[in-house]
Structures are given as C-alpha cells and as structure tokens.
Amino acid sequence: MVNNATKSDGQILKGLLDTLVLDVLRQGPNYGFGIRERLRSRLGEDAALVKEATLYPLLHRLEARGLLDAYHEPGQRGRPRKYYRLTLEGAAFLEGRIREWRRIAALLGRTVLNTEQASDGEDKQ
Amino acid sequence: MRVSNLLRWPGTGFPDILETGDAELDDYLRVLDRHCLGSRSVRRQYVEEIRDNMLEARDQAVKAGQTVEAANASVVADFGPAEELARVQRQQRWRNFRRGAVTMGLSFALLMLLFQLLAGGLADPGPLVLAEMFVFHGLFFGFFMGFWFAFMFAPAAPEGGVSAQSQMDKADGYEVYSPGLSKVLAILLGLVMLILGGMTVAGMLGRGLMADVGVAANLLLTVLALHVAFGLRVAFTRIQVDGDSIRIRTLLREYYLDRDSISKFEELGRLQQAIYPMAGKTYQLHWQDEKGSHALYLGLNGEMVNGDRLRVLLRPE
Numbered sequence: 001m002v003n004n005a006t007k008s009d010g011q012i013l014k015g016l017l018d019t020l021v022l023d024v025l026r027q028g029p030n031y032g033f034g035i036r037e038r039l040r041s042r043l044g045e046d047a048a049l050v051k052e053a054t055l056y057p058l059l060h061r062l063e064a065r066g067l068l069d070a071y072h073e074p075g076q077r078g079r080p081r082k083y084y085r086l087t088l089e090g091a092a093f094l095e096g097r098i099r100e101w102r103r104i105a106a107l108l109g110r111t112v113l114n115t116e117q118a119s120d121g122e123d124k125q
Numbered sequence: 126m127r128v129s130n131l132l133r134w135p136g137t138g139f140p141d142i143l144e145t146g147d148a149e150l151d152d153y154l155r156v157l158d159r160h161c162l163g164s165r166s167v168r169r170q171y172v173e174e175i176r177d178n179m180l181e182a183r184d185q186a187v188k189a190g191q192t193v194e195a196a197n198a199s200v201v202a203d204f205g206p207a208e209e210l211a212r213v214q215r216q217q218r219w220r221n222f223r224r225g226a227v228t229m230g231l232s233f234a235l236l237m238l239l240f241q242l243l244a245g246g247l248a249d250p251g252p253l254v255l256a257e258m259f260v261f262h263g264l265f266f267g268f269f270m271g272f273w274f275a276f277m278f279a280p281a282a283p284e285g286g287v288s289a290q291s292q293m294d295k296a297d298g299y300e301v302y303s304p305g306l307s308k309v310l311a312i313l314l315g316l317v318m319l320i321l322g323g324m325t326v327a328g329m330l331g332r333g334l335m336a337d338v339g340v341a342a343n344l345l346l347t348v349l350a351l352h353v354a355f356g357l358r359v360a361f362t363r364i365q366v367d368g369d370s371i372r373i374r375t376l377l378r379e380y381y382l383d384r385d386s387i388s389k390f391e392e393l394g395r396l397q398q399a400i401y402p403m404a405g406k407t408y409q410l411h412w413q414d415e416k417g418s419h420a421l422y423l424g425l426n427g428e429m430v431n432g433d434r435l436r437v438l439l440r441p442e
Contacts, residue, residue: 029437032174033181052182053205056175057213064217069440071433072170072283075177080283082174085437 017050017058019101022067022086022094029085032056059084067093129162132218132276136165143169143176149197150179153207160211162218166279171214179204222275230267232399236349237262244342280427283434301364301431311360311404318354322347356402359424364435373421380421386412390439393422405429410439 017039024030024038036055040047062068067090075081086094130137139158144151154176161168179200186196204210238259247255281304303311328335328343335343358376365372369384389411393401401407405426412419425432 032178036178036182037185051205052178052203053209056178056204056210060213060217064220069437071437072280073434074283080170080173081177082170083437088441 016101017054018062019094019097021055021058021062022090022097025068025084025086026091026094029083031081031083032059035059035084062090066090132162133168134164138165140165140169140172143172145176145180147183147193147197149194149201150176150183153179153201153204157207157211160208161214163214163276164279167218167276168214170279175204175210218275222271224271225274226267226271229270230263230265233266233270234259234263240342240345243345244338278427280433281430283431298365298367299431299434301362301366301425301429301435303360303362303426303429307428308360311357315354315357318350318357322350322354325350352402353404356404356424359404359426360428362424362429366431366435366438373423380419382412382414382419384438386414387439387441388413388418390441408436408439 020039020042021035024035024042027038030038032052032055036050036052039050039055043050059068063070063084067087068084069087070082070084072080072082139155143154143158145154154172157175158168158172161171182200182203183193183196186199187193191199238255241250241255241258284299324333324335325338325343325347327333328338329340329347335346338346361376363374365374371382371384373380373382387410389409391409392398393407393409398407401422403422403424405424405428408423408425410421410423425436
C-alpha cells in the first residue's frame, strides 16, 4: 500500500518534469548535466526522481516539439557540448502549464486539502 | 550483415574517440552506439552528449566522496538501459526521414510533373504514365533525400570561443562559415547549373540538345538552374561574432550590427523558403542603427560551422 502511494507520487512528479525542465531553461540556456543539477537542487528530497534515463528523452522530445532550441558549443572537455534554450513557443507552453498547475493546486486547496483540514479540526474538537 | 547496418553506414563500428577509458562506461556507450541509427558522425553526436554528461555526473560523484567504481556504477544505473536511450535516437532519425522524404519527394515529383506537362501536355505521354512517373519521382527522390538528411548528414561541429556557462551575451568570439569542401562543391554545382541554364536558354532559341523540349519547359528549367546556382552563394557568407558585435560578410556586401539593435529575426514561411534562392534555411534579419532600419535575408545551413549557435543567438528571447 505504501509502495503504491509512493509510486503514484512519483508519477505525478514525473508529469511535472516537463514544466520543471522548461522553468529551469527560463533562467537561461543550459546543457543536460547542468539542467539535472538545477532540478536536483530545486527538488530537494525528491531529487532522486530526476534520472538521466527520463531527462534526456524528455529534452529531445521537447526539442522535437519546437519548445526548445538546441545548439552546440565547444565544451570544456574539448568536445562539443549540446545546449538547450527555451523558444518563444516553449515560453508560451510553460505559461500555459503553470496556469494549469495553479488551477489544479487551487482546486485541491478548495476540495481535498480543505476537507482534510476540516476533518483534522473536527478530530481535535 | 545485419539489415540495420545499412542504416548505420558509413562506419558501423564504435568511434574510438568516444572511449572514456573506464570499462563500465565504455561498455554502456558501445551498447548505446550499437542500437543507434545513422552514419558514424550522426550517431556520434547523440552518443557524445550522453558520454559527456555521464563523465560530469561521474566526476561529481567522485568529488562527493564515492570511489570511481561506485560512481561509474551509479551513473550507469541513473542513465538506465542504453537500449531505451537509443530508442529515442532511432525515433528521431525515422521522424526526420519521414519528414524529409515526404516534403522533398513531393516537391521534386511536382516539379517533374510540371516539366512534363509543359514539355508534352497531358496527352503525351498520357495521364497514366504521368501518374506513374509522379509516384516514381516522389519515391525515388524522397527516399534518397530523406535517407541522406536522416541517416547520413551530421551538422558541422562547433569551433571557437566557449561562452561562460553559455550566457550567450557574454560569448567569446567565433565565426560562422562553410568549410572549404562545401565551397568547392558549391562552385562545382554552380557551374553545372550554369551549363544547364545555358543549354535551356539555347533550347528556347531553338538550338542545341534542349530545342525539342519547348519554350515553357526550357524556361522552367532555366529558372530552376539559376535559382539553385544563386542559392549556393550562402557557402561564401562569413559571420563574425565578437561579444555583442556581429559582422556579416556576404558575397557582395558587408554589414556591422550590434546584437541589441536586432528588432526581428525569423525563419521564412515554407512557401517563401521555396521561392527565395538560398541553399539552407532563410531567415529575415531586421535591425536598427543611427543610419535607419535595415533588413537582410540570411541563409544558414547544417554545413556551416557554428551555424546553430548563431541562429539561437539572433533569435529573440
């Protein structure tokens, strides 16, 4: 039961990952490892959810959809490094996703979380 | 020989240059490369990205106190099965193939159909033969060009200065240019097109090999030949980026502009791309300075060193 709940949390957070990646790139262009590090520092105790196995396919999918633009620069190891940058379409998509998540958060606040608080209050009484 | 190796030609083996010296990482990268599609240079671009990020993740874990062996094992576990990462690359390549085959096959088949109609009308050689030729041209050219751009052609590797964490406004200097081989090929293809153009002009005057084709069909071929020849001038464009200063040298003119003065940079629409003679993608660049407003059609293609860097630099945020 506990395992199922944890798995379900993971699914929700994975669903958030595209928004999180786009949000990291809103701060400026970055490359795979740099994006992972920014995500991990933001996610704190949920950092383990960001696995490269998920991140790289996601970056390539976002690029194919035109939400990210990619370019190569000579890297510090002497080999080219691939950077990603948010496109205007990507920025608009991100705004839309943020609005959606806000609506969901507000809905949860009004319903499930509110009910929980109310029942907590009743329990205390 | 495995059939999939036909899509991994030329250079089916793992590029030595990608070896890290760590057996565990190299084994992973070998499996990744074996499951990717495309020529060695196409596969290398994908494997290289994974490899470099693996090495950074490994180095960070070692700095954090892990042994190299433990760090390698944890990096390999984090990246997941190499076959899964390769599946993403294969999907990309096939998507590129489908897109290229359809757009280029259809364009070529339509041009050939138009040529046939102008040369002989609908009656000669007849609608059925015209339909067969349309399908043949579409499939043949579409397959060839789709295959080339999806599985054979890799964009030029970048050169020049490294940006500070790629904050593009602080980028060190670099140049955008076509390598020598591209220039030689552009000259050769340009000469072929000019010879073809000369033959079709002679044909319009009732002379030479193209005399029997008719004026309209010869006119179409003349326009196409000149279109291709004129578009090849992009191979001689050279752009120098030094901080915020950009210097663009085309075959005929030279422009100086500041990045801050750019008011618009956008890719032309599909129809405009087809009409405007440029080998590669054409962008419209607008900027303003004390002398007034300026506009330029700028061509960029995958053969140009640092072309993708410049495209992203010029694009508004």
